[in-house]
Amino acid sequence: AQSVTQLGSHVSVSEGALVLLRCNYSSSVPPYLFWYVQYPNQGLQLLLKYTSAATLVKGINGFEAEFKKSETSFHLTKPSAHMSDAAEYFCAVTTSGGSYIPTFGRGTSLIVHP
Amino acid sequence: NAGVTQTPKFQVLKTGQSMTLQCAQDMNHEYMSWYRQDPGMGLRLIHYSVGAGITDQGEVPNGYNVSRSTTEDFPLRLLSAAPSQTSVYFCASSNSWRDEQFFGPGTRLTVL
Numbered sequence: 265a266q267s268v269t270q271l272g273s274h275v276s277v278s279e280g281a282l283v284l285l286r287c288n289y290s291s292s293v294p295p296y297l298f299w300y301v302q303y304p305n306q307g308l309q310l311l312l313k314y315t316s317a318a319t320l321v322k323g324i325n326g327f328e329a330e331f332k333k334s335e336t337s338f339h340l341t342k343p344s345a346h347m348s349d350a351a352e353y354f355c356a357v358t359t360s361g362g363s364y365i366p367t368f369g370r371g372t373s374l375i376v377h378p
Numbered sequence: 379n380a381g382v383t384q385t386p387k388f389q390v391l392k393t394g395q396s397m398t399l400q401c402a403q404d405m406n407h408e409y410m411s412w413y414r415q416d417p418g419m420g421l422r423l424i425h426y427s428v429g430a431g432i433t434d435q436g437e438v439p440n441g442y443n444v445s446r447s448t449t450e451d452f453p454l455r456l457l458s459a460a461p462s463q464t465s466v467y468f469c470a471s472s473n474s475w476r477d478e479q480f481f482g483p484g485t486r487l488t489v490l
Contacts, residue, residue, distance in 0.1 A: 300481075307382075308468070308479075309481065365436070
């Protein structure tokens with residue numbers, strides 16, 4: 265079985281500060297990991313994905329995530345937050361041992377203060 | 379490409395009414411799925427399909443039916459609407475289980 269835990273339902277940062285959104289997964293087989301972003305009243309769109317090619321993955325809008333097998337983590341970071349980064353962020357995991365459909369975390373709402 | 383389209387965008391139903399939420403994709407994806415999104419609950423899988431003629435239940439299937447007669451379409455049917463089904467519904471598709479999902483814009487459903 266696969267599962268995802270996102271620590272913190274809300275994260276608040278100041279504009280220009282480091283963004284860190286946490287994601288831990290549980291899987292008995294090698295996972296494929298994804299981060300999605302959802303802006304208000306829109307569907308989800310892909311930020312980045314890990315598919316075992318490289319542990320540090322770069323995505324759109326300056327975001328990146330590092331896969332750490334020993335910590336079963338895939339945390340999302342951005343060096344400097346922008347007001348336009350305010351959104352809901354979802355971590356998801358897929359494995360060959362699951363239902364072949366991703367399992368999503370509960371989401372983290374990123375709030376950016378001026 | 380239009381990607382994943384969903385209709386309607388908004389819908390209000392009375393308890394006991396039935397309706398179908400439409401979902402279509404033009405990317406020739408085999409995998410399609412329906413999620414509901416509720417505050418604090420993230421995305422919960424309702425039903426999914428790994429190809430035409432193949433469907434399976436997700437985490438919260440009760441009260442919903444699906445069918446997949448073509449690769450492009452994956453409608454979601456509410457059999458007898460209940461207030462607990464008030465939610466935002468998203469349809470998604472992907473090329474395979476290893477690939478990212480493409481999401482539709484969502485349908486906001488209110489059941490009175």
